[in-house]
Amino acid sequence: MTSRSIFRPVFRFTPSTLILAIALPVVVVLAMAAGRYAIAPGTVLRILAAPLLGEGDWSPLQQNVVQGVRLPRVLLAAVVGAGLAGAGAALQALFRNPLAEPQLLGVSSGAAFGGVLALLWLGDGWPVVTGALLWGLLSLLAVYWLAGARKGEGGGTVLLVLAGIVVNAVFASGVSLIKVMADPQNQLPAIVFWLMGSLAAADYPRLWLTLPCIGLSLLLLYGMRFHLMALAVGEADARSLGVPVRRVRVLALLAVGVIAASSVAVCGVVGWVGLVVPHLVRMSCGGDHRRFLVNTVLAGAAYLVLVDTLARTLTQMEIPLGALTALFGAPLFAFLIRRLGRSAHD
Amino acid sequence: MTEIALQCSGIGHRYGARSVLSDFSLQLPRGALCALMGANGAGKSTLLKILAGHLAPAAGQVHPTGRMGFVPQEVHPALPIGALEMVLLGRAGGISMLRAPGRADYAAARAALERVEAGHLADRAFLSLSGGERQLIVLARALAAEADVLLLDEPCAAMDWHNQSLTLRLLAELAATGITIMFSTHAPQHALEFASHAVLLFADGQHASGAPDRIMDEAALSRLYRVPVRRVRLDALPRAGTAVPVFSHSTVEKLESS
Numbered sequence: 313m314t315s316r317s318i319f320r321p322v323f324r325f326t327p328s329t330l331i332l333a334i335a336l337p338v339v340v341v342l343a344m345a346a347g348r349y350a351i352a353p354g355t356v357l358r359i360l361a362a363p364l365l366g367e368g369d370w371s372p373l374q375q376n377v378v379q380g381v382r383l384p385r386v387l388l389a390a391v392v393g394a395g396l397a398g399a400g401a402a403l404q405a406l407f408r409n410p411l412a413e414p415q416l417l418g419v420s421s422g423a424a425f426g427g428v429l430a431l432l433w434l435g436d437g438w439p440v441v442t443g444a445l446l447w448g449l450l451s452l453l454a455v456y457w458l459a460g461a462r463k464g465e466g467g468g469t470v471l472l473v474l475a476g477i478v479v480n481a482v483f484a485s486g487v488s489l490i491k492v493m494a495d496p497q498n499q500l501p502a503i504v505f506w507l508m509g510s511l512a513a514a515d516y517p518r519l520w521l522t523l524p525c526i527g528l529s530l531l532l533l534y535g536m537r538f539h540l541m542a543l544a545v546g547e548a549d550a551r552s553l554g555v556p557v558r559r560v561r562v563l564a565l566l567a568v569g570v571i572a573a574s575s576v577a578v579c580g581v582v583g584w585v586g587l588v589v590p591h592l593v594r595m596s597c598g599g600d601h602r603r604f605l606v607n608t609v610l611a612g613a614a615y616l617v618l619v620d621t622l623a624r625t626l627t628q629m630e631i632p633l634g635a636l637t638a639l640f641g642a643p644l645f646a647f648l649i650r651r652l653g654r655s656a657h658d
Numbered sequence: 659m660t661e662i663a664l665q666c667s668g669i670g671h672r673y674g675a676r677s678v679l680s681d682f683s684l685q686l687p688r689g690a691l692c693a694l695m696g697a698n699g700a701g702k703s704t705l706l707k708i709l710a711g712h713l714a715p716a717a718g719q720v721h722p723t724g725r726m727g728f729v730p731q732e733v734h735p736a737l738p739i740g741a742l743e744m745v746l747l748g749r750a751g752g753i754s755m756l757r758a759p760g761r762a763d764y765a766a767a768r769a770a771l772e773r774v775e776a777g778h779l780a781d782r783a784f785l786s787l788s789g790g791e792r793q794l795i796v797l798a799r800a801l802a803a804e805a806d807v808l809l810l811d812e813p814c815a816a817m818d819w820h821n822q823s824l825t826l827r828l829l830a831e832l833a834a835t836g837i838t839i840m841f842s843t844h845a846p847q848h849a850l851e852f853a854s855h856a857v858l859l860f861a862d863g864q865h866a867s868g869a870p871d872r873i874m875d876e877a878a879l880s881r882l883y884r885v886p887v888r889r890v891r892l893d894a895l896p897r898a899g900t901a902v903p904v905f906s907h908s909t910v911e912k913l914e915s916s
Binding site for chain 2: 536554
């Protein structure tokens, strides 16, 4: 009875987790049904189940749309949404700041710079993915080195935020410089559109690249959920309670950095998810560490699938995903701030 | 000779040019309940932090002999956290980095909450509690940690009289089980009624330590708090001869004229 498995609490489903765990696949199937070429949700389900139940009466076109186009895109949206929301939740605990989100670290800017650099010199496609991932990780190292987090007691959260601001500024100006250097006919529009974030290029290779990166990072954060909560209470306090503060921080930063870099690599800069989703979950389902991260990850996945579906169905032309997450995220966050402000005054 | 549980020698510290402690030495036997008193800024919190290992002293050494538990005066979680979860954090030292608390940890946390008569607060949000209730929760957290030495920074500061009495009786019980305890307080009667040891930190950097009734005479208390203090004998108190310090100017004047 005293054995503490990291997996055991996963199976302790509470109502909120159960609702989210049911909602996510429903949203995923509905998202795959929606689009300019609409397919009935039942047909979508039967096409998905074809490997088990055999062929049915759907057309090859329907099968191609579901399996070849929408399935990777919707799953990629779910993985990225889950990652960004989980990373935001971890950062908020790590920085003891409810406003922290993955972009704070400067990793997103670094990854954006890498992607844009690749667009300028090597062209679209895999060079962009690789460039974004490598530069994202490089900027994580830079933040880390600047904050002096490798040495003894250095690398407090204030230093990390400051280092993030510096790295952000450097790479943001780098992106501006590249925009100036780019050919305004072809390269510049591609760069601008990529920077706004989109899942239009989603395919299975991108999914297979992102899934292990984000999946393993989320598993690591899930494993550390209790100690991350301890950090949210206070660094000195956590240390005196016996929490290995430095190790938890290093590993959490690594996980968040990998999530931020790999999500920028496959869909550009998508903001606000890491900020809005954890707060929504905390307000509706509470912040108990046993289910908070799982709930946040499930809700983040469903949220981004939903927003991406709107991005590709609302208008004739696809709306950039990053623009939509900001469009929904900002007012949602304003609403949360008003509610928080009101409850603080009561 | 009794076993020494907490020992420090030649401790000195300064904040910039301001010296707060100089050449402070202390030995506490196992099971001691030591009250730490001093004016604001005399170095009580600094001393507790140094003993807990949170702060490296400018001079001197601490010789820890067991698991140290530090109870800060206030805890400010940045994110919402439940009262039971706060107590659960006391178990963090025994939970490896990739694990979460198990059944035994929850049981220990609940038992600690019951011990401070705060079981009914388990499901409340920590930040929704009053200052005194929060101090009880943080005390329960220290109990859940099962430390050998407890250092408490003004554990009764925000508490009503019931909870002050509860906390002090609890500390006395814990000391009787062999836990060594040092707590800071601004109420000298806490020391006189409950403590086995007392430490007085004077504003000039000097200090006195020993049995409370012996070192806390009127002269020492007047010097400590820089107000005239008289001790009034109350025969109803359990410890024979315990005298209650009175620091109100008007009371002192009344006593002197009578």
